Each structure stands twice: as C-alpha cells, then as structure tokens.
Amino acid sequence: MRLRVNPIACAAHGLCAELFPEWIQLDEWGYPIVDDEPIPPHLQVHARRAVAQCPTLALVAEKA
Amino acid sequence: MGAFTAAAASAGGNPLWYATRSFGLVALALLTASVLLGVLTSQRIATPKWPRFASQALHRNVSLLALAVVGVHVLTTLMDTYVRITWWAAVVPFTSAYRTGYVALGTIAFDLLLVVTATSLARTLTGHRWWRLVHWSAYAAWPLALGHYLGTGTDARTSWGLLFALACLGAVSVAVLIRLAIERREGPVRVWGGGR
DSSP states (O other): EEEEEEETTTOOOHHHHHHOOTTEOOOOTSOEOOOOOOGGGGGGGHHHHHHHHHHHHOOEOOOO | OOOHHHHHHHHHHHHHHHHHHHHHHHHHHHHHHHHHHHHHHTOOOTTTTOOHHHHHHHHHHHHHHHHHHHHHHHHHHOOOOOSSOOOGTSSSSOOOOOTTHHHHHHHHHHHHHHHHHHHHHHHHOOHHHHHHHHHHHHHHHHHHHHHHHHOOOOOGHHHHHHHHHHHHHHHHHHHHHHHHHHHHHSSOOOOOOOOO
C-alpha cells in the first residue's frame, strides 16, 4: 500500500499528519508531504485511518 | 424492570412515557453537542493538546450516540400505547394522527439524521461532494428537533425545560456566529500556518 494526495482536493486541514506522522509531514503552508515508500503492514491501519478521516477525501491509498 | 414499572406506576405514570421524555431530552442535548462540535471542527480550531482529529472523532461519536438515543426515543414512543402512533409515522412525516405537525418535525429530523449518518459512514464510497451537500441538511435537522421538543415535549412547558431549550439555542447560535465571523475574516478555506 502507498499513499497519494490529490493536490486539487486537498485544503490543508492537516489531519493526516496528526494521524500518520510516520509517513506524512506538513510543509510550511500546511499541505502534506507524503512518503512515497510502500507502507509496511503494521502501519497500514494508521494509513487507512488517515485516508478515512481526511475532511476532503484528498488522501488516497493505492495498492502495491 | 418490574420494580421500575411498579415505582413508575405508583408515581402515576407510564414508564414508557417517562422513557420517551427522558431519551428525547438526552437526544436534544447530544444533537446540540454534535452541532457545536461540527460547527467548530469545520473551523479547524486546534491546539497542540487538542488536535483536530480529536474534535472530528468526538463529533462523529457524539453524533452516533445521538442517533442511538433518538432511536430509543422513537421506539418507546411507538411502544407506548397510551398515544397510538403507527410505526410508519416514525419515518413518514404528517402521518401521525396525534399532534400531526409537531410529530412530523421530529419525523423529518429523524429522516435527515439517518441520511446524514448513512452518507457519513459511506463517505469514502459516495465521494466528498455528495457527502458535503447532504451534510448541510444537519443544520435543518437540529432546529426541527428543537421545534419538535418545544411543540410537543411535555417538559418544555416547565421553566427548567424551557431554560434547557434556550441553553441549546444559545449554544448553537454562538457557535454559528463564531463560524460566520471566522469565515468572514479568513475566507471559507483557511490555510493552516499560512500567511492569510
């Protein structure tokens, strides 16, 4: 599983970085910088939570 | 339950009627809390000790609890045979022979609550646009519920019952005014940590 951000939908709420700081940092304007590496199984529950809680559904989980 | 029934009967009332009233009051309090949290969450109010996901999770859980309490309120209303209300009057407005208008307010609020909850739980399937559109109807559900309480609530005629309604109204009004003030100042989309 990898994470991707839809930059048009993202409104910089920043919940994803609160919920999954291992993979997501915020830039100085509050937009997420997402690690491109595949997410190990033990962290995928946090990735899925961040995807589900995004207020604008801009964070997407992709297989492989 | 037996002792409770006996106690309530000796106090001169039907336990289902007491249940309907008390669950209705708790439901209105929870719905008010849900609206407050929703209004304030959307404004990205957060501190290092109270992150945004906490407000969002609380809003979600309080709303689900409110729906459950409303469900019990509806159920005890239907079970109470003192006033006969058919089961479809719980979902189809204006079909209750008893206080048609005021019961309908509650029915419409209940329907809106069901739709808002369903679209929220299936948000990743329906998409953001649909969810957002439907979620605005939560603003209609709350005053409908308040009107239902003021119109047909037994306790709304007491001074504390009226005070409770005013407290709910005041809290939501203040929250909405705060939201409007922030949006007027910052614009509808605020960039966290940005220069706006």
